[in-house]
Amino acid sequence: MTAVATVGAVRTDARRRIVLVAAGLALGAAALFWLAVGIGNGLLTPVEAFTALIGTGEPATVFIVQELRLPRAAAALLIGLALGGSGTLFQRALGNPLASPDFLGIAAGAGTMVVAAIVLGVGSELLLPGAALLGAALTAVLVYAFAWRRGVSPYRFILVGVGVAAYAQSITSYLVSRADLQDAQAALTWLTGSAGMTSPTMLTLLAVTVALFIPAGVYAARVLRPLELGDATARVLGSRTQWDRFALLAIGVVLVAVATAAAGPIAFVAMIAGPLSRLLLRRAGHSIAASALMGAIVLQTADLVAQHAFPWQLSTGVVTGAFGAPYIAWTLIRTARR
Amino acid sequence: MTTAAAEAPRPSAARVSARVLGLPLLAAAVGLLVLLSLALGSRDIAPFEVLRVLTDASQSADATVIREMRLPRTLLAVAVGAALGVGGAILQGLARNPLADPGILGINSGAAIAVVASAFAFGAMPVGGSVWFALVGAGAATVAVYGIAAVGRDGPTPAKLALAGACLTAMLASVTSALVLADPDALEELRMWQVGALAGRYFPVLQQVLPFLAVGLIAALFAGRALNLLSLGEELARGLGLRTGLVRAGLFVIVAVLCGAATAACGPIAFTGLLVPHAARLATGPDYRWILAYSALLGPVLVLGADIVGRLILPGGEVPVGVVIGVLGAPVFVLLVRFRRLVEL
Numbered sequence: 001m002t003a004v005a006t007v008g009a010v011r012t013d014a015r016r017r018i019v020l021v022a023a024g025l026a027l028g029a030a031a032l033f034w035l036a037v038g039i040g041n042g043l044l045t046p047v048e049a050f051t052a053l054i055g056t057g058e059p060a061t062v063f064i065v066q067e068l069r070l071p072r073a074a075a076a077l078l079i080g081l082a083l084g085g086s087g088t089l090f091q092r093a094l095g096n097p098l099a100s101p102d103f104l105g106i107a108a109g110a111g112t113m114v115v116a117a118i119v120l121g122v123g124s125e126l127l128l129p130g131a132a133l134l135g136a137a138l139t140a141v142l143v144y145a146f147a148w149r150r151g152v153s154p155y156r157f158i159l160v161g162v163g164v165a166a167y168a169q170s171i172t173s174y175l176v177s178r179a180d181l182q183d184a185q186a187a188l189t190w191l192t193g194s195a196g197m198t199s200p201t202m203l204t205l206l207a208v209t210v211a212l213f214i215p216a217g218v219y220a221a222r223v224l225r226p227l228e229l230g231d232a233t234a235r236v237l238g239s240r241t242q243w244d245r246f247a248l249l250a251i252g253v254v255l256v257a258v259a260t261a262a263a264g265p266i267a268f269v270a271m272i273a274g275p276l277s278r279l280l281l282r283r284a285g286h287s288i289a290a291s292a293l294m295g296a297i298v299l300q301t302a303d304l305v306a307q308h309a310f311p312w313q314l315s316t317g318v319v320t321g322a323f324g325a326p327y328i329a330w331t332l333i334r335t336a337r338r
Numbered sequence: 339m340t341t342a343a344a345e346a347p348r349p350s351a352a353r354v355s356a357r358v359l360g361l362p363l364l365a366a367a368v369g370l371l372v373l374l375s376l377a378l379g380s381r382d383i384a385p386f387e388v389l390r391v392l393t394d395a396s397q398s399a400d401a402t403v404i405r406e407m408r409l410p411r412t413l414l415a416v417a418v419g420a421a422l423g424v425g426g427a428i429l430q431g432l433a434r435n436p437l438a439d440p441g442i443l444g445i446n447s448g449a450a451i452a453v454v455a456s457a458f459a460f461g462a463m464p465v466g467g468s469v470w471f472a473l474v475g476a477g478a479a480t481v482a483v484y485g486i487a488a489v490g491r492d493g494p495t496p497a498k499l500a501l502a503g504a505c506l507t508a509m510l511a512s513v514t515s516a517l518v519l520a521d522p523d524a525l526e527e528l529r530m531w532q533v534g535a536l537a538g539r540y541f542p543v544l545q546q547v548l549p550f551l552a553v554g555l556i557a558a559l560f561a562g563r564a565l566n567l568l569s570l571g572e573e574l575a576r577g578l579g580l581r582t583g584l585v586r587a588g589l590f591v592i593v594a595v596l597c598g599a600a601t602a603a604c605g606p607i608a609f610t611g612l613l614v615p616h617a618a619r620l621a622t623g624p625d626y627r628w629i630l631a632y633s634a635l636l637g638p639v640l641v642l643g644a645d646i647v648g649r650l651i652l653p654g655g656e657v658p659v660g661v662v663i664g665v666l667g668a669p670v671f672v673l674l675v676r677f678r679r680l681v682e683l
Contacts, residue, residue, distance in 0.1 A: 170664020
């Protein structure tokens with residue numbers, strides 16, 4: 001009895017911690033959103049920002065906030081949520097901290113399609129997100145189909161993903177090397193990724209995707225615990241391993257595909273959101289919601305730095321790597337020392 | 339992992355004879371490809387003529403083409419292929435992760451940023467002019483990755499190495515693209531370097547990197563036993579008398595020298611360091627002594643073969659070797675992974 005009671009107490013503790021961390025992260029993301037909307041020549045107060053958002057403030061402010069700042073701020077928030085959630089779904093469904101969508105061909109496939117569209121001259125602003133979506137979906141289907149052999153083992157999925165990524169990347173770098181300089185520059189700009197590239201249509205699609213698939217991911221992640229014990233054990237415990245893994249990966253693919261189509265392959269956020277949120281969760285384990293929120297915080301911060309920290313504007317993707325990476329390396333190592 | 343390690347000492351008799359036979363076959367394949375690489379190109383030369391040119395000192399247009407252009411290129415392909423194959427195999431044993439690619443140590447990104455920065459500072463350079471910069475960049479990046487991962491009492495564990503490498507790679511890649519987007523000269527230099535090519539690499543390039551490659555390959559001869567012990571797990575390896583910290587550092591230096599020099603010479607030849615050891619493992623099983631031997635021969639087969647295909651595939655042009663490896667090598671790799679029973683790391 002006491003053992004059962006202890007297990008129960010630990011579980012409640014873990015659950016409380018997850019809720020607390022998620023709430024804290026949500027507050028952080030909201031604060032960053034307000035900053036993104038309110039920062040400019042001066043900083044709007046929260047009340048001013050709010051009234052401008054609902055359209056009742058001073059007309060000039062309303063225009064600046066609603067037309068200029070809101071789309072980019074919303075894009076940063078949503079892309080961060082999508083990348084953070086999908087990265088963790090991948091890492092955990094495949095049981096490998098490096099197995100984020102950055103390395104498994106999905107971003108690479110989207111990149112190849114977009115660069116091809118730019119170089120072949122069919123890449124109008126409107127078509128690029130479509131090309132990216134197509135590329136990401138196609139690579140995901142290819143990887144899954146090739147990895148399928150009476151089921152998909154994580155190890156085989158990873159190796160196939162790496163192979164497909166190499167294929168896509170070599171085509172991309174060939175196209176870039178053969179393009180004229182202007183096209184190469186456009187291609188490279190897209191490949192770096194920026195929240196500022198998101199079009200209104202993509203923003204809507206992104207919002208719908210995040211609203212549907214982040215909750216789906218949180219719900220589906222309940223099957224992760226048995227999966228992580230190994231396929232055989234999981235099957236004994238009654239989970240349909242193949243179906244469960246497919247569902248988790250499919251949700252992850254949809255999220256990362258739409259995020260990439262909206263803003264290009266912004267590096268590193270998907271890979272790092274999970275490990276960072278674990279620093280806060282400690283022993284409470286994992287939470288897709290916390291990872292998604294952490295992704296949003298990382299991306300929003302990076303986008304603020306990209307827009308305001310320097311006399312000239314940077315791409316979001318430059319900042320996530322150049323400033324995010326050293327800080328995160330330092331954080332992870334500092335905690336590993338204990 | 340445990341089953342793989344347990345299998346290592348006693349493989350079946352059939353597999354032993356198959357893998358012993360495989361080595362001379364692979365060596366013969368390398369020899370044949372060397373001959374083909376000297377003979378084929380925009381100007382085809384008969385194999386017999388190739389052998390004659392190599393053995394006497396006659397002067398002719400064919401002799402010049404072979405001695406001045408195709409010979410250094412072919413030798414470089416063999417050396418670089420062996421280096422990337424062996425370096426990748428050691429790295430896999432070290433990082434114990436199927437995703438461990440030499441690129442993950444920051445080698446490619448370190449070399450790339452050095453190339454771009456040198457173009458940023460000094461303007462565009464002739465082919466091969468940036469070898470020293472790339473070498474220094476690759477070396478500095480790997481030292482940084484190891485330094486970051488080694489902080490803390492538990493030292494550079496596989497997970498920390500991978501993470502530190504990924505962090506540094508992301509950071510350097512970002513700075514590189516910021517530089518490149520600001521300066522067309524640097525972009526020009528980067529996009530030509532980045533595809534990975536053997537074309538135009540003549541004797542000066544070969545002379546610059548060959549000492550590094552030779553030293554690294556000789557040192558790698560002794561890596562097999564240590565890698566087998568490491569694959570048993572940290573504690574067991576230490577219990578069997580391996581000084582794991584020291585051995586890890588040594589192996590890491592070998593990988594950095596091999597892959598850094600190869601990348602400096604030809605640009606990042608993608609995927610070779612990942613594909614070759616996985617393919618070798620499929621053929622040999624989990625014993626690293628065999629994996630290393632097979633990788634040392636499979637690497638040249640892949641790089642030479644891809645280089646020859648790249649020369650012939652487009653009339654009047656040439657496809658860089660890195661692109662051919664990605665486009666032809668990746669599907670082969672995917673099919674291998676799909677249809678063979680995998681030996682997991």
